[in-house]
Amino acid sequence: MHRAPDPNGRTGVEQSSWGSVLAGYAVIAGVLASLWAVSNPIAALTVLLAAVAVRRGAPRAAAAVRCVRVCREFTVDLGGRLRITLTKPPVDDV
Numbered sequence: 901m902h903r904a905p906d907p908n909g910r911t912g913v914e915q916s917s918w919g920s921v922l923a924g925y926a927v928i929a930g931v932l933a934s935l936w937a938v939s940n941p942i943a944a945l946t947v948l949l950a951a952v953a954v955r956r957g958a959p960r961a962a963a964a965v966r967c968v969r970v971c972r973e974f975t976v977d978l979g980g981r982l983r984i985t986l987t988k989p990p991v992d993d994v
Contacts, residue, residue, distance in 0.1 A: 937944035968974045972988045 964974050974986045976984045
């Protein structure tokens with residue numbers, strides 16, 4: 901004779917957390933990005949190099965802007981022979 905399962909043995913339906921949902925989306929995006937990178941290696945290399953340039957250049961650009969705000973001047977030496985100076989003109993309040 902068939903017996904009904906014990907209700908105390910059931911674990912129930914587990915609710916997904918936002919972290920696990922986002923992790924699943926990240927895995928799907930990673931798989932799609934890797935398939936795209938394999939099919940278009942030159943474009944993928946270009947995107948990777950652009951991302952590295954932005955990642956390395958953004959803090960330096962922010963530091964340059966902060967220096968111009970505080971010091972009102974920013975100087976760049978190029979090759980020891982050329983010096984470029986950016987200055988912020990004084991504001992005359994009349």
